[in-house]
Amino acid sequence: MAQNTIKPSNQRLWTRRSAAKLIAGAASAVFAPRIGRAADKTVYLLTWGGTIQAMLERDGWSKKFAEATGFEVVLVPKATGVEIMATAIAQKSKPQVDVVQSDLLPWLGGIEQGLYAPLDKDGVPNLAKLYEPGMIKDPESGQIIGVEPYGDIFCLIYNKDVFARKGWAPPAQWTDLERPEMQGQLLIPPASSVYALYTLIILARAHGGGEKNIEPGFEVMKKIGPGVVDWSDTFAKMSQFLADETASLAIHGIAGALDMVSRKLPVAYVVPSPVYMSPTAMGIMKGGPNPEGARAFVNWWISAEVQSYRAETYGQTVMNREVKLSDAAAAKLPSKEKLAQLVEIDYGTVLKSRQAWSDRLQREVQK
């Protein structure tokens, strides 16, 4: 998209050369890529703001990174996973960031666009410490092109005050979303979001379907669609509606649920079986300005130190085998037994159907 110069297509239109030069000069100043940056020690990280910004900038972890590797990290924050990917794809031809981290599903979309550089254990030694599912391979070459540093386990979050007052049994399984008394109480992420696709898959699987047979999922979604109070696009909205009793039952991730609990809101959460996770994915931009620094950052980000902190502080389920959780954190997070029930998603199918499913959800369900 970036354009170095605007060439006057018709010379007669610009009889005054200086005017054309002026505009062309100014335009190139605006559009030209910033140069001379590759030489410095800065790593540009494109991902969410939120907890990552707090961790790096407020809690001093960017300093720890500099001490550990000699590189500086600069955060390029975006609000959602899809915005992160939109930014990455927009600069595909002239990358200005080094590392891209987003939700797995939109991140996978970047593979087709050829966004990511391959990783190996020489450049990123900590790859050796990851669980096998923590590594993402290019479906064609089989090379490792990304990592899943951590994931968010899906759960049902409910307002326990309302449930107690109304005498409702606390939710225990995914199909509790369909309970008649829950209609008019539900909060589900909107059709355009990654979490809505997981919700669709969870419900399809709960009714004998799956990624390759998604129809049962749509049937359930259509049935409960009218009972959804809001298709909340941010967790902040969801927690507000749960807290003010606009709704009482939501599907989302543990990280958000723990955040609500820590804010003393009257909510509880439950992780039904089988267990689903929305992983976060991280990769290195092909042709980025600082590939060496990018590898150093990915390696540091999946180190036991960083991963422990993410798990302890933000309730994320991490992929480094060497992470040892404190008892308090372990109590809040799903047990090993629970994690053993983790469902493996057929991302190849999901990726192909993603847009169609989103469109259908939007048109047929989210009305």
Added chain:
Amino acid sequence: MSLELVDVAKTFGTVPAVDGVSLSVASGEFFTLLGPSGCGKTTLLRVIAGIHPATAGRVLLNGRDITHAPMHTRNLAMVFQNYALFPHLSVFDNVAFGLRSRRVGREEIRTRVRDALAMVKLEALAERLPAQLSGGQQQRVAVARALVVRPDLLLFDEPLSNLDARLRDEMRFEIRDLQRRIGITTVLVTHDIEEAFTMSDRMAVMQGGKIMQIGRASEIYRAPASRFVANFVGPINELTLGAIETVDNRRRARAAGELAVWLPDLEGTSRAAPASLILRPEVLRVSAGELGTDNRFPGKIEDVIYLGASSECRVKVGAVRLSAVMPSAAAAQLQPGASVSVGWDAKDGVVVDAG
């Protein structure tokens, strides 16, 4: 239709703009409110129109108390200083406005508007918008718009001040003529003495929200009730007077500290306050020879100023400077520096309270 104001007052906030005005205008009379800007004349006119409600007093139109009547019920019409024509309406629609408000029938509107426009000689311009007219034409439209509704009372607020001098003279007579023909009771507001004198039957001179004097033009000019009125309506020579004494039934005083002058007879009034003698320039006689006037003094001509038909002659009598105006033919014989006699008849002077 007669108009009567009884102790009318109008206060804006704490500022009195009109302060206890009483007057009556006879049916068919052309009455002028004359005064310098800020004297309250326009405010008084607006109170009559119902634009500003009166703070106190009563407004009676033909005996009917309209003090608190909304303006649209008063059946009067007003011509504004800037004419206030409706810029989005044609000349025809401007003139028809008041008739439509009164729900007059279509046919009658057409006839009456045509007649009104004929009266101000604008039949040909009925389709124009106000912006396409000259100042004088706009003025005529405003007059036609006011007259077409056959109001009980016609109000003019400085209607000629936006016209150039020639047109102003012309419009004065045109409006005066129309008013006489229709016989409509009219109140005009102006600061222009000539306008007031040429157009009105009677006038009230106002200052500081109060009426200083009411009368015909000649009364106002010849017998001003105060120094302010005298000064406002024309040039004057003013001589401060010492104690007034009566000699042989005639009254005499020392003027400007040095001249013993005979004063006009006054019906037994004696003034306690310090008084001034007011002399219009045209009552003074100047002659190289003898004068037969009641008062006469020797003087020296300082200057003779040619003004066209008349000339002004400035004469110094002792330390007192007097200005006399006479036909230019008479002034031709007078030369600056010449010794002359200057004088006037006692009855031509006016004694007022010294300001």
Added chain:
Amino acid sequence: MLDRRTGAPWLFVAPLVLVMVVGFVWPLVQVLVNSLHPNTPQGIDSAQWTLGNYARLADPFYGEVLLRTLRISVIVTAISGLLAYPVALFVSRRSTRAQSLFLLAYISPWLINTVVKALGWTLLLRTNGMVNTLLRALDVIPAPLKLMLNETGVVIALIPGHFMFVLLPLWVALSGLDPALSWAAGTLGARPSAVFWRVLLPMTLPAFIAGLVINFIMNMTVFAIPMLLGGARNMVASMLAYQVNLVSLDWPLGGALAVALLAFTLALVWIGQRGAGLLLAARSVRP
């Protein structure tokens, strides 16, 4: 065209022209060009040209979104229009000092960040929000009203947010009017209501319509308020544009959508202004 004599004035506007070209015209051209290329999983295929993106807009779902956007915009503009004259007349008849205070009050919603404003509205309108709490405390309503997550909430929040766009031009027009015009009409026998309909309204109609048009365009393009107060279920055009461009990453379709919306809004504005022109012309026709 740019000879020496006319060169100097051009230099004065050059910075603005430059900003417009770089910041507005050029991206707009890009959007238009994008809308004519097909989208593929590998990105935009610049080698091929197609009108297919525009054909995809025929989807009834998009029609529904457009209709909702239009419905909300028209309702907000209509209510703002109804409120504008009484408010503008009231304000224009106050003292200069009071006028500036009133105007500041009406402009102030615009001075607040739109997201903060939208969040403020959720505090007022949500189930246990201030409005519902108050109404229930006063026993006006038995159960909380649903004041958000529907079009009602969007309309409620948009009216004060965009009211100034109708109010300001109207206030300027009304306070610029010679008061003698109203007095002339009144002394000629027009009741206050007739003064309004026959003098004030026709004379300020162009400003009023200009205000309505601006208000309408603002309503058509608003994002944060429908996002937060309407929710995903009540999607409006800007939310759709966001979704297509940033979620689906389908820039060609997004381009087609943007071009279609621009054309649609401009057409409505043109119709509105032309209608007003005809209305004004009709008023000055002789009997």
